[in-house]
Amino acid sequence: MARVLISGASVAGPVLAYWLRRFGFEPTVVERTPALRHGLGGHAVDLFGSGVEVVRRMGLWEQIHEARTRTTIMTLERRRGRPIDVNVDRLSAGISDEHVEILRGELTKILYDATRADIEYLFGDSIATVHGRRRDVRARGTAPVRPGDRCRRVALDCPPARLRP
Numbered sequence: 149m150a151r152v153l154i155s156g157a158s159v160a161g162p163v164l165a166y167w168l169r170r171f172g173f174e175p176t177v178v179e180r181t182p183a184l185r186h187g188l189g190g191h192a193v194d195l196f197g198s199g200v201e202v203v204r205r206m207g208l209w210e211q212i213h214e215a216r217t218r219t220t221i222m223t224l225e226r227r228r229g230r231p232i233d234v235n236v237d238r239l240s241a242g243i244s245d246e247h248v249e250i251l252r253g254e255l256t257k258i259l260y261d262a263t264r265a266d267i268e269y270l271f272g273d274s275i276a277t278v279h280g281r282r283r284d285v286r287a288r289g290t291a292p293v294r295p296g297d298r299c300r301r302v303a304l305d306c307p308p309a310r311l312r313p
């Protein structure tokens with residue numbers, strides 16, 4: 149089974165890992181924070197159209213919808229003039245038929261919980277260097293990444309400046 153190393157366990161990392169696993173790859177997600185950044189902290193993430201479709205196909209739509217922020221009014225503060233209240237449902241309806249707003253930490257937790265049984269997560273670590281091109285990538289990190297491990301691909305959500313795969 150081809151191995152893939154993914155950098156970042158927030159939103160994109162776990163989703164990518166899920167789909168790669170479904171299609172026969174063996175992903176490992178490396179996250180630099182010592183533990184999952186979950187809970188009520190962090191900012192909101194809006195899922196529209198294709199984003200909604202992706203989580204629906206993962207069987208997570210109900211759970212994500214239940215954990216939504218339930219924001220109804222967004223107030224735009226202006227330097228001059230009175231603040232303007234915007235109805236969030238009407239605003240998002242102009243962008244997509246389907247929409248959900250959820251705090252990043254909540255979304256991350258749902259995605260992690262849905263994938264942790266099948267996917268290896270390494271916290272408190274990051275990819276230090278990447279050698280090779282395309283088919284045979286060798287990643288070297290700190291201890292848990294197992295220096296010298298070979299992966300088919302490295303997916304970099306947030307590539308450190310020194311990595312140029």
Ligand SMILES: Cc1cc2nc3c(=O)[nH]c(=O)nc-3n(C[C@H](O)[C@H](O)[C@H](O)COP(=O)(O)OP(=O)(O)OC[C@H]3O[C@@H](n4cnc5c(N)ncnc54)[C@H](O)[C@@H]3O)c2cc1C
Pocket residue numbers: 155156157158159160161178179180181185191192193194195252273274275305306307308
């Ligand atoms: C202030 C702010 C407000 C926002 N508001 C909205 C909004 O209202 N609606 C919306 O849809 N989107 C919003 N966004 C965008 C939203 O945050 C992103 O769409 C979403 O978080 C992207 O998810 P991601 O997984 O790609 O990256 P991120 O959520 O940034 O996750 C990257 C992960 O990679 C980890 N990481 C980074 N470097 C390394 C490394 N070298 N090694 C290992 N791990 C690493 C990080 O710790 C993190 O866990 C906002 C962003 C910001 C900053």
